[in-house]
Amino acid sequence: MSDLTIWTYDWVPRGPRGFVRDLRLRWACEEAGLGYAVQTVPFDGRETNHLSHQPFGQVPFLSDGALEIFESGAGLLHLAGKSEKLMPRDPAGEAETVQWVIAALNSIEMVTVPWWFLEMSGAKDNRLAGWMGSRLEQLEKVVGEREWLAAGRFTVADLLMADVLRVSKVRSFGDRPATDAYVTRVTSRPAFRKAHADQLEHFAAADRSRSAAG
Amino acid sequence: MSDLTIWTYDWVPRGPRGFVRDLRLRWACEEAGLGYAVQTVPFDGRETNHLSHQPFGQVPFLSDGALEIFESGAGLLHLAGKSEKLMPRDPAGEAETVQWVIAALNSIEMVTVPWWFLEMSGAKDNRLAGWMGSRLEQLEKVVGEREWLAAGRFTVADLLMADVLRVSKVRSFGDRPATDAYVTRVTSRPAFRKAHADQLEHFAAADRSRSAAG
Numbered sequence: 222m223s224d225l226t227i228w229t230y231d232w233v234p235r236g237p238r239g240f241v242r243d244l245r246l247r248w249a250c251e252e253a254g255l256g257y258a259v260q261t262v263p264f265d266g267r268e269t270n271h272l273s274h275q276p277f278g279q280v281p282f283l284s285d286g287a288l289e290i291f292e293s294g295a296g297l298l299h300l301a302g303k304s305e306k307l308m309p310r311d312p313a314g315e316a317e318t319v320q321w322v323i324a325a326l327n328s329i330e331m332v333t334v335p336w337w338f339l340e341m342s343g344a345k346d347n348r349l350a351g352w353m354g355s356r357l358e359q360l361e362k363v364v365g366e367r368e369w370l371a372a373g374r375f376t377v378a379d380l381l382m383a384d385v386l387r388v389s390k391v392r393s394f395g396d397r398p399a400t401d402a403y404v405t406r407v408t409s410r411p412a413f414r415k416a417h418a419d420q421l422e423h424f425a426a427a428d429r430s431r432s433a434a435g
Numbered sequence: 436m437s438d439l440t441i442w443t444y445d446w447v448p449r450g451p452r453g454f455v456r457d458l459r460l461r462w463a464c465e466e467a468g469l470g471y472a473v474q475t476v477p478f479d480g481r482e483t484n485h486l487s488h489q490p491f492g493q494v495p496f497l498s499d500g501a502l503e504i505f506e507s508g509a510g511l512l513h514l515a516g517k518s519e520k521l522m523p524r525d526p527a528g529e530a531e532t533v534q535w536v537i538a539a540l541n542s543i544e545m546v547t548v549p550w551w552f553l554e555m556s557g558a559k560d561n562r563l564a565g566w567m568g569s570r571l572e573q574l575e576k577v578v579g580e581r582e583w584l585a586a587g588r589f590t591v592a593d594l595l596m597a598d599v600l601r602v603s604k605v606r607s608f609g610d611r612p613a614t615d616a617y618v619t620r621v622t623s624r625p626a627f628r629k630a631h632a633d634q635l636e637h638f639a640a641a642d643r644s645r646s647a648a649g
Binding site for chain 1: 490544546548574
């Protein structure tokens with residue numbers, strides 16, 4: 222019996238379905254064989270209605286008994302502390318995993334998300350495109366030389382990096398065969414497929430429930 | 436005797452002096468009373484000449500005996516594992532510290548650095564300004580209600596968040612008295628002052644050495 226609960230929205234529009242970051246935590250739990258419940262906060266009023274749990278109004282957050290943790294990256298490191306399947310236990314393997322978790326968040330996603338934000342805002346001349354290209358090119362070299370980012374095996378760093386990169390606009394920004402093969406390899410894992418299907422079903426069920434209520 | 440070495444550039448132009456991220460690692464070592472050496476890689480050719488140590492061509496990276504770790508956030512978490520002065524040892528305090536380290540990197544710096552990048556590129560209409568304002572406003576509420584981010588005491592999360600926020604353009608973006616007081620409080624610590632002065636002296640010595648060679 223597990224005390225883990227992943228908190229996400231009760232409903233989201235179609236666009237972000239399959240990409241809401243509760244998927245990262247679901248995926249990690251599936252990889253590790255950790256049981257978990259899913260609970261929700263309202264999507265409507267998200268900017269202010271759950272700031273006591275998540276000061277930026279976002280999801281996911283994770284509860285583990287009395288502990289409550291926001292930031293998907295922090296939730297992943299917490300789960301990695303529970304299972305060697307997510308992170309090796311030797312100091313070098315652990316350090317390398319943490320390093321690539323942070324690189325996914327602060328060297329890659331720090332560029333891809335603002336770049337995507339500018340694209341969505343209709344900017345004609347996306348001034349982050351050059352930075353984006355150089356970071357993805359550097360990463361292409363890395364994943365061209367190895368199968369997994371850290372410790373010679375799948376870790377939570379691959380889970381996170383692949384989740385950052387699988388966004389279609391990011392993935393189609395230039396032709397990077399090693400990165401493409403890497404993202405395909407990581408997201409072909411059964412744990413990803415289950416987490417992804419479960420998130421889609423969670424929001425589809427919310428549609429059915431709204432429709433029945435209407 | 437310590438095996439810690441912080442790697443930075445041999446020289447940088449005046450603009451980034453006092454802000455190169457080796458400062459984060461120097462500061463953490465000073466807080467924790469950990470001895471360390473400083474070594475350098477050339478600034479010229481940085482895009483390609485140390486990719487085997489840092490795949491994005493940046494600094495700092497940290498070596499600890501045979502371990503080598505890039506990403507300043509990962510280096511900070513590694514140092515935090517060495518000293519309770521940087522992170523409490525109880526699971527709740529540790530989880531809260533890690534959560535705010537990740538928030539500094541992925542919820543605040545993910546906005547402030549690309550925003551700053553657009554400002555520097557001369558964008559007239561900075562489309563990240565709205566996002567930047569809302570994130571800083573949310574953080575203003577947090578630091579208006581507590582002295583330190585995590586565990587009711589100074590941790591490495593404060594070190595990192597204050598370092599993200601102290602950049603002058605970020606700090607002068609709107610009037611946020613609680614954030615301003617927070618940044619002043621954290622950067623008034625003697626360990627910050629020493630690390631900051633040491634970095635300035637490191638690059639000033641490089642100027643003198645270049646000048647003597649010329």
